[in-house]
Amino acid sequence: MSRLLEILKSAAGTRLVSKGGVREEFKLLPPLTLDELQELEAKIPCPLPAEMRDVFASTRGFECGELGLVDFAGLPGGFGLEEVCPHALSIAGDDCGNFWVVDLTSESRAWGPIYYACHDAPVFVYQTDSLFHFIQEALRGEIAPWKSEIWDVHGKFSDQIWRTNPGVLCYKECANSSDVELREFAKTLDPTYEFVDLRFPKLGDGFSWGRYGRRFVVKRFSKKRIFANQINKSSWQKFKDALK
Numbered sequence: 508m509s510r511l512l513e514i515l516k517s518a519a520g521t522r523l524v525s526k527g528g529v530r531e532e533f534k535l536l537p538p539l540t541l542d543e544l545q546e547l548e549a550k551i552p553c554p555l556p557a558e559m560r561d562v563f564a565s566t567r568g569f570e571c572g573e574l575g576l577v578d579f580a581g582l583p584g585g586f587g588l589e590e591v592c593p594h595a596l597s598i599a600g601d602d603c604g605n606f607w608v609v610d611l612t613s614e615s616r617a618w619g620p621i622y623y624a625c626h627d628a629p630v631f632v633y634q635t636d637s638l639f640h641f642i643q644e645a646l647r648g649e650i651a652p653w654k655s656e657i658w659d660v661h662g663k664f665s666d667q668i669w670r671t672n673p674g675v676l677c678y679k680e681c682a683n684s685s686d687v688e689l690r691e692f693a694k695t696l697d698p699t700y701e702f703v704d705l706r707f708p709k710l711g712d713g714f715s716w717g718r719y720g721r722r723f724v725v726k727r728f729s730k731k732r733i734f735a736n737q738i739n740k741s742s743w744q745k746f747k748d749a750l751k
Contacts, residue, residue, distance in 0.1 A: 509558045511639050511642070512562055514642055515535060515562070515565075515642065516535075516565070518533045518642075519535045519569075520532060520533065523571070523572045524649075525572055525649070526653050529572075531570075531572050531649075533572075533646070534570045536567045537566065538563060538564055538566055539580060543567075544560075547580050547581075551611050551615075552594045552611055553612065553614070556615075556616060558618075559618050562579065563579070567579055568580070569642075571646065571649060572649040574599055575602070576599070576600075577645065578598055578599075579598055579609075579618065579638070581598065582597045582599070582600060585597030585606055585608070588624065590727060591624070591725055591727060591734065592608055592610050592624070593727075594610075594612065595624070596611065601661060603626075605625040605627070607621055607622070607624070608623075608624050610732070612730040614730055617636075617637075617638070619636045619637055620635065620732075621635050621636075621637075622713070626717075628669035628715065628717075629718070629723075630668045630669055630714065630715045631714055632664050632668060632713035633660075633708035633710065633711065634656070634657065634660050635656070641657070645657060656710055659710075660710070660711060664711035665713075668713045668714065668715055672715060674703050674704070674714070676689070676702040678693055678698040678699075678700055678702070679698070682694055688706075688733060692731075692733050692735065696726065696735055699738055700726070700736065700737050702733065702734065702736075703733070703734050703735075704733050705732040714734055716736065718736060719736060719737065723736070723737070723739075
């Protein structure tokens with residue numbers, strides 16, 4: 508039995524008690540049917556990992572207190588920002604139109620990494636590279652003292668990214684970088700872009716994809732997790748730039 512399946516089966520039936528004293532049970536969802544499994548395989552850009560095939564034969568996910576329904580095969584609707592995650596699977600939500608998404612590419616060999624994709628504030632935040640760890644944190648958030656990295660990302664890290672716009676690289680830095688991928692990406696764009704490198708993230712890293720208003724332009728460097736935001740300048744700023 509894989510460790511993913513082991514943690515799920517071990518947690519099944521656990522009595523969870525919220526901060527408000529509400530008692531709930533950790534419930535496993537039914538497995539995927541053969542048709543549902545084939546539909547999922549046709550949708551994702553990579554082969555279905557053997558570990559996930561075993562999991563889906565037993566369950567497609569779980570229900571867990573405040574986090575609610577977690578569906579490893581993807582919830583209806585979902586994040587929808589294809590510029591950031593072309594093949595995102597929204598596995599959990601917060602009832603406000605925001606989701607935890609699995610970012611799959613043709614190179615993926617596991618059900619990860621997982622990001623929190625938020626519309627208000629419009630940020631994209633790294634959660635974990637491991638579905639196993641995500642499940643651990645989901646359980647931890649339902650047991651006193653109710654601390655979880657999931658809710659840290661949902662709250663303080665999302666707010667911090669929106670307030671401070673951390674880790675941003677300017678066009679010149681990337682265009683002249685010794686890092687081949689950063690340099691190649693920058694040279695497909697222009698100086699109106701700023702960049703965030705999430706190839707090797709830690710908990711809470713991310714970027715604010717909607718920082719520059721409703722007419723935002725976000726780019727991603729192919730399968731790589733390097734992102735670029737186009738900075739929307741005022742007409743006066745553009746005029747001043749033209750005079751330089």
